Amino acid sequence: MKKAGLRVRVIAGFAAGALTLSALMALVSYQIARHSLLSEREGTAVRAAYYDAAVVQAGLRASVQPDLGGLLGSLDTGESRRAVLQREGAWYGSRADTTGVRGAIPAGLQQRAAAGTAAVQRVHADGVPSLVVALPLRDGSVFYEVDSLSELQHTLGVLTLVLTLVALGTAGIGALLGWYASRYVLRPLTRVADAAEGIAAGRSDARLDPAGEPDLARLTRSFNHMVDELSASTERDRRFAADVSHELRSPLQTLAAAASVLERRKDALDERSATAAGLVTAEISRFQGLVNDLIELARSDRPADRTPVDVAELARQVCRDRQAGPAIVTLAGSAAVWLVDRRRLGQLLGNLLENAQAYGGGATAVRLELDGQGRGTIDVDDEGPGVSPDDRPVIFDRFVRGRSAGARAAGDGAGLGLALVARHAAAHGGTATVLDRPGGGARFHIELPGCRP
Amino acid sequence: MSAVLVIEDDDRIRLSLVLALEDEGYAVSGASTAEEGLASQRSRPADTVLVDLMLPGIDGFECIRALRRTDDVPIVVISARDDTADIVAALEAGADDYLVKPVAIKELTARLRALRRRARTVGPDLVPALRFGDLEVLPEAGEVRLHGSPVQVTRTEFQLLRELAEHPGRVLSRQQLLQRVWQYDGGDERLVDVHIGRLRQKIEDDSSAPRHLVTVRGLGYKLQR
Helix, strand or coil: CCCCCHHHHHHHHHHHHHHHHHHHHHHHHHHHHHHHHHHHHHHHHHHHHHHHHHHHHHHHHHCCCCCHHHHHHCCCCCCCEEEEEEECCEEEECCCCCHHHHHHCCHHHHHHHHCCCCEEEEEEECCEEEEEEEEECCCCCEEEEEEECHHHHHHHHHHHHHHHHHHHHHHHHHHHHHHHHHHHHHHHHHHHHHHHHHHHCCCCCCCCCCCCCHHHHHHHHHHHHHHHHHHHHHHHHHHHHHHHHHHHHHHHHHHHHHHHHHHHCHHHCCHHHHHHHHHHHHHHHHHHHHHHHHHHHHCCCCCCCCEEEEHHHHHHHHHHHCCCCHHHEEEECCCCEEEECHHHHHHHHHHHHHHHHHHCCCEEEEEEEECCCCCEEEEEEECCCCCCCCCCCCCCCCCCCCCCCCCCCCCCCCCCHHHHHHHHHHHCCCEEEEEECCCCCEEEEEEECCCCC | CCEEEEECCCHHHHHHHHHHHHHCCCEEEEECCHHHHHHHHHHCCCCEEEECCCCCCCCHHHHHHHHHHHCCCCEEEEECCCCHHHHHHHHHHCCCEEEECCCCHHHHHHHHHHHHHCCCCCCCCCCCCEEECCEEEECCCCEEEECCEEECCCHHHHHHHHHHHCCCCCCECHHHHHHHHHCCCCCCCHHHHHHHHHHHHHHCCCCCCCCCEEEECCCEEEECC
């Protein structure tokens, strides 16, 4: 099961806390209210019973043969109270039938009253909570009054409902408070997330404001420290690449210039010296190519710097530079201007042409097409032996050369050319793949999205 | 024989460049600091100056600015630094071209020849002045006038303006301009952009809102009235 989010848990916690607290408060208030209402009601009932008993007592004394039914009927008992009298084993009430009332009077109470003790007891009569007051009179008879508590019960019912609603409302308010608190508490974390996203997107200056949230000072501090370290490390790497390239380039400049002097005076050298000078010159230019490729590779993760470029013209240009006929370039459709990194696309095309020259006997076709979705595709064909299935997955890796026997050309590069092709394609968000050319040979297929100017 | 001054603090690079360029038929003098180079240019002006960016004392950028204050000699930067920031800063300081080390001598001499071709031919006004409102380009005199008074432009700037002026109202792409002014086939378009920026500061009343030398987005530049 997925763990609930921090926010959900905070909200649930606040709601549960509020509910528990308000339920407890409601319970206590209910008990206190009930107790005080009941005792007050009991007091009222007992006072009323004493008054009624006094009236009955006076009536009994006034006449020898009293009309007990009439006497009890004359009492002002209202709706809720019913009075009965037990005299010499017989029951008398305001109405002739007293069984309903008699049934409500527990036997224990009758015995205690018969023994001359006044008593009060709470009972359930016909499902209605009632209060029975028993008052022994002087002549041995007992006056009972059964007081219905249904009104009180109704009041308590209303009270229960109100308290329940209040408890639920409090829980709701608690949840709302939790939602607000979590939002408030999580806001600094949102800022952390924003900053982290910014750094991932390459904004190395993204930092958290140390004055922003005193409680999160430690997080802020360590986050900023981490980012500082990270950008320092990136900067060190960049600096290192720059230093290495600089340190390699300077002696190469001397070598290139000195080699040119040797090259020019080749004829004045004896044969052995001339051969050695030729080797030095050739290796210097190869070394130069390798250093340039390495520097290019080291910075190839930078995003492509796209500008509108006439790719057909660029491809023809690259072909001319590589001594390949510009006539092999064909443009499908009329969209010759693509939005690409000119330098990188030129290098990509150049490397594919050089690869075809080294392994495939030279490129036979360069096809350019911009489709309806703005995706530019470039196919470079050769009619060589093709690329074996074993080589295909690794051919775009660094320092991989064709393993096909005898395919290695003289003055071959270090195997960085196709790696750069793949990197340049990736910098445009595209891909580089190698396919079989129908009719034999290899077809290098490049797809570059987002090329529509 | 064309004279070249090489300002480069690395003795071996300087010596190898001097040897190689002398073999190519140039009269080459070397200087190991900017100060020495500036003094040499004052006493025996060369036709072209090659300058490194990282120099002890006055650095390459400042050296270019100092040369530009008194001279419109073509300046080529040869540096191991290839950051866009360095390239743009050197061009903005007044360099005409920027080459990243290691440069093949063949390539270097090709660049030097291209710069020499841009040298002005001062003669009688056979070709009429090209007028663009208050801006005048005099191809034969190699002069540019704004509101009737001459404007100081370098040879490269002049050549660039002349190419545009000879095609009034027509858009020339950056690649076309690189080809015609620098003789580059597929060169660095930042060369054009920085030179256009430098020109605008000289011939526009408000270089941030150019009236004559306008950018046509995605296509290139054109010169208009």
